[in-house]
Amino acid sequence: GQNIDQPTEMTATEGAIVQINCTYQTSGFNGLFWYQQHAGEAPTFLSYNVLDGLEEKGRFSSFLSRSKGYSYLLLKELQMKDSASYLCAVLDSNYQLIWGAGTKLIIKP
Amino acid sequence: GAVVSQHPSWVICKSGTSVKIECRSLDFQATTMFWYRQFPKQSLMLMATSNEGSKATYEQGVEKDKFLINHASLTLSTLTVTSAHPEDSSFYICSARPGTDASPLHFGNGTRLTVT
Numbered sequence: 001g002q003n004i005d006q007p008t009e010m011t012a013t014e015g016a017i018v019q020i021n022c023t024y025q026t027s028g029f030n031g032l033f034w035y036q037q038h039a040g041e042a043p044t045f046l047s048y049n050v051l052d053g054l055e056e057k058g059r060f061s062s063f064l065s066r067s068k069g070y071s072y073l074l075l076k077e078l079q080m081k082d083s084a085s086y087l088c089a090v091l092d093s094n095y096q097l098i099w100g101a102g103t104k105l106i107i108k109p
Numbered sequence: 110g111a112v113v114s115q116h117p118s119w120v121i122c123k124s125g126t127s128v129k130i131e132c133r134s135l136d137f138q139a140t141t142m143f144w145y146r147q148f149p150k151q152s153l154m155l156m157a158t159s160n161e162g163s164k165a166t167y168e169q170g171v172e173k174d175k176f177l178i179n180h181a182s183l184t185l186s187t188l189t190v191t192s193a194h195p196e197d198s199s200f201y202i203c204s205a206r207p208g209t210d211a212s213p214l215h216f217g218n219g220t221r222l223t224v225t
Contacts, residue, residue, distance in 0.1 A: 031211050042115075042202045042216040043153070050211070087153070095210035097143075101152040 002026045004100035006088050011106045012078055020073045020086050020103045028093020034062050034073045035087040037102065043087055046073070075105075083107045111207040112136050115217025122193055123225055129189045130220045132203030138183035139205035143214065144176075147200045156201075159186040193224040 004024045012018040024032070031050040035043035049055055049064035049071060061074040073086055088100040112135040122128050132142055142159040157178055158166040165178035177189040190197055202219040206212045 033213055040200075040221075042219040045213040045215065048213055091211060097155075097214065099153050099155075 002090075002092060002098050004088055004090060004098055006086075006100045006103045008101070009104045009106065011108060012075075014078055014080060014107055014109050016078050017074065017076050018078060018105065020075070020088075020105065022071045022073070022088035022100055024069050024071070024088070024090045024098070024100075026090050026092045026098055029066060030091035030093065030095055032062075032064055032071050032091070033089045033097075034060075034071075035089065037085045037087060039084070046086075078107050080107050080109070111215045113203065113205055113215045113217040115203050115220055117220055118218060119221040119223075121223045121225060124194055125192055127189055127191045128193055128222060129187055130201055130203070130222075132186045132188070132205075132217050134184045134205050134207070137205075137207040139186075139207070140183060142180060142186040142203055142205045144178065144186075144188050145202045145204065147202065147219075153202070156188075159188075161186075190222065193222070195224045198222055198224045 006022045033048050034046040036046050037043040047062040049062050054063045059076045064071045085102040085104050087102045090098045114133045114135050116131045140161045144156045145153045146156050147153050155168050156171045159178045159180040161180045167173045180186040200219050200221050202216055204214040204216045
């Protein structure tokens with residue numbers, strides 16, 4: 001079966017750095033997405049990785065290792081508004097999007 | 110760019126009535142749109158894939174006669190929840206891709222349905 005694992009919840013301090021991991025086992029791979037979802041709102045796109053390595057976009061970076069079936073989202077200089085759920089999703093060989101359950105990130109002052 | 114508009118944002122209806130939710134791609138054409146449902150504190154669950162000009166593809170366990178999908182144009186898909194019951198109360202979100210199958214999904218703002 002297809003499976004995506006990410007921690008259920010994480011807590012970090014304002015101004016700090018946090019890394020949210022995602023491991024996947026899917027039928028094929030055509031890319032991995034990270035989305036941010038604030039409570040009561042729809043997800044918004046953060047990043048897309050299809051090749052190994054680190055993609056940096058401002059305070060957020062996303063890393064992919066296809067051989068390990070592993071990705072992480074790195075958030076720097078955390079702000080209170082970063083409190084949200086972060087969803088990892090993988091495009092399988094049929095271009096079906098497989099979603100992780102999401103990681104709820106709690107930022108404390 | 111790549112804006113998806115969803116309407117209404119929230120709706121309250123009585124048990125047994127039907128509710129229609131609209132999803133529009135404002136600045137791109139979408140031959141395919143996706144309808145998701147999300148219960149509180151749970152992940153997104155794909156309900157169905159809406160295909161312009163043809164029948165929608167429903168995920169296992171989703172009743173096609175209860176959740177009617179119409180994708181009559183390249184910019185509009187509608188989801189109608191028929192004979193709604195309290196257990197249908199949920200957050201319904203549509204999404205579409207502006208480009209290839211590998212391009213990111215862009216989501217509408219979602220519709221919070223409450224059935225009393």
